[in-house]
Amino acid sequence: MKSLKKNINIMENITKKIFQTSHKVKEMLVSHPYMRDYEEKLIGNYWNAELKAMGYSLEEISGKDLLELFINKRLTKPDTITRANRKIQETYPHLRGKDWDKRHGIADNVKKEINDFNK
Numbered sequence: 001m002k003s004l005k006k007n008i009n010i011m012e013n014i015t016k017k018i019f020q021t022s023h024k025v026k027e028m029l030v031s032h033p034y035m036r037d038y039e040e041k042l043i044g045n046y047w048n049a050e051l052k053a054m055g056y057s058l059e060e061i062s063g064k065d066l067l068e069l070f071i072n073k074r075l076t077k078p079d080t081i082t083r084a085n086r087k088i089q090e091t092y093p094h095l096r097g098k099d100w101d102k103r104h105g106i107a108d109n110v111k112k113e114i115n116d117f118n119k
Helices: 002-031 033-037 039-053 063-071 078-091 100-117
Strands: none
Touching: 002 033, 002 039, 002 078, 033 039, 039 078
16 A cells, blocks of 8 residues: 555656756746757756756856756756647747748658658
């Protein structure tokens, strides 16, 4: 029974983290449209906001300290940020970047080529 409660608690924490990340990413896409086409800039700015909330200054933190925060899971994983970004842009077309249609056209072509290859 303890194992089940522990697993439920873990899932609740993951769900909460995803919701918080999505909310923050949406705010960033609204206030900084240039991030809509550049996931690297989105991740960097997201981490910068997290660092500020922890009392760090991006200008003063060392690369070693930044890596330690990442390794110790104090910074949001890049794939969590980019997953939230993709879901938001799928759900809210007005938050899509200029390259969104172009990227999705390429993705459709790749899917077709893979499907044709597997026949």
